[in-house]
Amino acid sequence: GAGVSQSPRYKVAKRGQDVALRCDPISGHVSLFWYQQALGQGPEFLTYFQNEAQLDKSGLPSDRFFAERPEGSVSTLKIQRTQQEDSAVYLCASSRPRTSNEQFFGPGTRLTVL
């Protein structure tokens, strides 16, 4: 079956622009996660959803970052007024809640802010 997909795969933004990153989880996966991976670092948690409910947003670095999952399937991570330090790979993952504990990751979106 299809895995987690993310779009776009690459995004270049000028400082100050708004960007929207999309994640399509595996069908039937209730939990959806967003991570930020800076170059040469491990992924860092941003936020996660169970269905449409955002259960933990403790990792969002500032109020410029906003995530939504209005129908409990596709999710969008929005970054307003992008800054150079936002340059990173943004990873999305999905899982069934608690049963398998395995998170399945997408290929990521590489965001470069000039």
Next chain:
Amino acid sequence: AQTVTQSQPEMSVQEAETVTLSCTYDTSESDYYLFWYKQPPSRQMILVIRQEAYKQQNATENRFSVNFQKAAKSFSLKISDSQLGDAAMYFCAYRSLGGSEKLVFGKGTKLTVNP
């Protein structure tokens, strides 16, 4: 807050040999999960192996096995009969049993396999 430490930024191994990657973690919880994920250069993260903290037996998956030392808060990954396809970044990760399902990752170890 939980933290995960991988003290080896890079490791190398000869093809067919065995290599061990180290991971330590800090937590006050008694029940949790530990994972090793592999991230090849294409960037898609794949689960290698998982361990439930309440299980004393070390997890194994074919050529991959772990040495889980709960008291020492250590969780190392052993790769036997290394293959060229094992070359990747390896990340150790922690997940609480209750509360948030988020993963806490270490900084990773880059594994090179020499032919």
